[in-house]
Amino acid sequence: MRERRDIRNGFRPDPIPHEVLLRVLEAAHTAPSVGHSQPWDFVVIRSEETRRAMHELAMRQRDAYAKSLPKGRAKQFKELKIEAILETPVNIVVTADPTRGGRHTLGRHTQPQMAPYSSALAVENLWLAARAEGLGVGWVSFFDEREMVRELGLPEHLEVVAYLCVGYVDEFPEEPELMKAGWSKRRPLSWVVHEEAYGRRTLPGGDPHNLLQETLRGIRPLDAKALGEAWERQKRMTKPSGALGMLEIISAQLSGLSRQCPPPIPEPASVAIFAGDHGVHAQGVTAWPQEVTAQMVANFLGGGAVCNAFAGQVGAEVCVVDVGVASDLPSTPGLLPRKVRAGTGDFTVGPALTREEVLRAIEVGIETARDLVAAGNKALLTGEMGIANTTVSAALVSIYTGADPAEVTGRGTGINDEMHARKIDVVRRGLELHQPDAADPIGVLSAFGGLEHAAIAGLLLGGASLRTPVILDGVSAGAAALVARAIAPEVLAACIAGHRSAEPGHVAALNKLGLRPLVDLDLRLGEGTGALLALPVVQSAARAMHEVATFDSAGVTEKN
Ligand SMILES: Cc1cc2nc3c(=O)[nH]c(=O)nc-3n(C[C@H](O)[C@H](O)[C@H](O)COP(=O)(O)O)c2cc1C
Incomplete structure (x- = not known):
């Protein structure tokens, strides 16, 4: 099973003897199936004409998929081979007949999808048997299923489960090809x-x-050896020592984090936008109604927000996570439904969350980091959406910096003097009510929220444990980083401050964290916009380590 591989390269044109193909098909036909319905059929295709027609269909879908990708991913995808339809002597179409076994098929009563699942088990048997025969198999799913049924002249009631390219190969790679390519x-x-x-x-x-x-x-400090190598390499690069300023610090950090010099280029990258609502909204701390959180989530998913424009420009993916929006959100591609609860409680009257809810929201962040990194992302960016969340950020920053609420409570999305004074008072009342203990970060999040702050803290911890850099956005990310640091000080090894927002609490947070922002343009939007603008800077820092020649390699004379 470990040696089975999906193969797309290195096929030999040799024909497959009938007895070999028969053994492989017999193995497929012994698969388990729902109610013993054996819903599969196998259409063996050798004709070059049919394979050409199928190849054309697959190429069209490949182009459509490539167009749908963020630039950072599309670059990687261009290098990938996703089918071997014309290079293999035999293609096999595996179908499922959902009507086979009659109306009362045992076990399919409540789960009609059991028919195609059964056919998928036949595919796995086929795949393993082929491996034992020295035959490579490549599964191609770049098809519109109905288009395929028509092109192959299949009966309309059949479902196509798999299109397999089969042929002899000289070797079976030890790892999935997508892993070797850094895709996953x-x-x-x-x-x-x-x-x-x-x-x-x-x-x-x-x-x-x-x-x-x-x-x-899994969270460790920066690796001293890789850090040392990075500093050494910086000195040897064809530029005056220190001439790349802050970028030299970033590339050394990336080396120490990844334990590699030069470090991996942080591409592809994904911004995780955590959305949640806040009970403290009821205190009149913002001019915006609470439903704007859900409306903006819809805007992110529809591609119409500033974060989408910036992500498009820098080639990053936008991943939206509902960790606590007050209303129910419709299921939409690109939205991760991870609601811990529908908005927090008002922290001026009681705890915003239970400790259990805080832990669950942190786990949402950790799992988001895991999913994005396993999917091949080499940098994570924080983003957030939550009307009234700068009030929560101000409270968190006040707790972790010791600053007075008046110093760290800003005007968020733009509020007048009266509302600003009320917002400061709300933060002050919350601090008086809860008497938070900074040494108990879960307790602090439980008192004030927010769900997106907890999830961002989880994303930072998850990123650090996976040795993947996380670019912080504005004040909410800064506040969440202060909490994450209280949980695990070494989390900062993975953190890069993307920008400095116009919110006063953000400056206080960055100072406390000892992080220097890369971009300083008076942004105060959130959504990950500042982090997105900083991404090319971080990528450039790593790329310089890969591509800039050293004095010795380029034959350039060093300064006396
Ligand atoms: C349902 C399914 C559909 C797949 N579709 C494609 C495909 O269209 N193109 C491709 O190159 N690989 C395809 N694959 C292969 C996977 O990429 C491959 O199984 C995965 O990367 C793990 O590698 P391994 O099978 O060698 O362990 C598919 C695999 C499965 C199970």
Whole structure:
């Protein structure tokens, strides 16, 4: 099973003897199936004409998919081979007949999808048997299924489960081709095994651990050896020493974080926008109605917000996570539904969240980091949307910097003097009510929220544990980073301050964190916009380490 591979390269044109193909098809036909309905058929295609027609269909879908990708991904995708329709002597279409077995197929009563699942099991059998025969198999799913049914002249009631390219190969790579190309990473088994209940992750024989504890164990300081190599390389690069200023610090940080010099170029990248609502909105701390949170989420998903424009410009993916929007959001491509609760409680009258809810929101952030990194992202960016969330950020910054609420409470989306005074008073009342203990970061988040702050803290911790850089956006990210640092000080190894926002609390947070922002343009929007603008700067820092010649290699004389 470990040696089975999806193969797209290196096929030989040799024909497949009938007895070999028969053994492979027999293996497929012994697969388990719902109600023993055996819903599969196998259409063996050898004709070059048919394969050409299928190849054309697949190429059209490939182009459509490429156009749908963010630039950072599209560059990678261009290098990938996704089919071997014309290079293989045999293509096999595996179908599922949802009507086979009659109306009362045992086990398909409530789950009609069991028919195609059964055919997929036949594919796996076929794949393993082919491997044993030295045959490579490549599964192609770049088809519009109905278009395919028509082109192949299949009966209309059939579903196409798989289109397989089969032929002899000389070798089976040890790792999936997508992994070798840096497109994806293998998820560890420990991420996906739960004992008794979802979330109690453990491998058989181990103790169930919570996700936060496991994540904290993976967070390490910057690697001294790689850091040293980076500083050394900076000195040897064909430029005056220190001439790249802050970029030299960033590239050294990236080296220490990844334990590699030069460090991986942080591309592709994804901005994770966590959305949540706030009970403190009821105190009149913003001019915007609460429903704008959900409306802006719809705008992000529709591609019409500033973050979409900036992400398009810098080639990043936009990933929107509902961690606590007050209203129900319709299921939409690009939206991760991870609602912990529908908005926080008003922190001026009681705790915003329970400790349990805080931990769940942190886990949402950790899992988002895991998913994005396993999907091949090499940089994460923070983003957030939550009407009234600068009030929460101000409280968190005040707690962790010791600054008076009046110094760190800004005007957010733009409020008048009267509302600003009320906002400061609201923060002050919250601090008096909860008497927060900065040494208890979960307690602090429980008192004030917000769900998106907790999730961003989780994203930072998750990114750090996966040795992946996280570019911070504005004041909410700064506030969340202060909380994350209180949970695990070494989290800062992964953090890069993308920009400095116009919110006064952000400056206080960055000073406390000891982070220098890369972009300073009076932005105060959120949504990850400042982090997105900083992404090319971070990428340039890493690229310089890869591409700039050294004095010795370029034959350039050094300064006396
Ligand atoms: C349902 C399914 C559809 C797939 N479709 C494609 C495809 O269209 N093009 C492609 O290159 N690989 C395709 N693959 C192969 C996967 O990329 C491959 O299984 C994965 O990268 C893991 O590699 P491995 O099979 O070598 O372990 C598909 C695999 C499955 C299971």
